[in-house]
Amino acid sequence: GQQLNQSPQSMFIQEGEDVSMNCTSSSIFNTWLWYKQDPGEGPVLLIALYKAGELTSNGRLTAQFGITRKDSFLNISASIPSDVGIYFCAGQTGANNLFFGTGTRLTVIP
């Protein structure tokens, strides 16, 4: 299957700090998605990106679809304790197969 490399693998940050994580692939995707997953729960969609170069915000979250269509980043500004969780990027092909990145585990220290 498609391999998506997500970095960093984990982050420990102070409350109030900004966070940046990214995802790269050797393959081109039509859609990039960012999900957040809390322990024992399903992934919750944060942002969906449909066009190369697209920059989209959702509150304190901002994500971009890379120009090459092989990468995407997610920024979180002014982190708060409830931002804790695992963040997954996912690339989607025309067949609506969703390929997940390896995840970034975020810990916010109050």
Add this chain to the structure above:
Amino acid sequence: DTEVTQTPKHLVMGMTNKKSLKCEQHMGHRAMYWYKQKAKKPPELMFVYSYEKLSINESVPSRFSPECPNSSLLNLHLHALQPEDSALYLCASSQEDRGTDTQYFGPGTRLTVL
């Protein structure tokens, strides 16, 4: 409303048991999915249903048997599972199975096989 519901939330079963996982959505979505997620790993696709017909089976063992009785419901029948099948089983749905249709996930069923 982007809600996908799954029952039960937790399930413990023996290797000789037969059980079923249920998934429901009322968003009018025509594509539904089963994923398996092991601890600290991303979800892995198992099955895709499109318009109530199985369209993708990712080489899943026959001890997992999906069923889509109607456009709102998706079941996963389990029989003769192994301890290594213990995982979080996630259901998802999307408008259709086109490349731009976003998948929405349910909360999952935590399965433990003894």
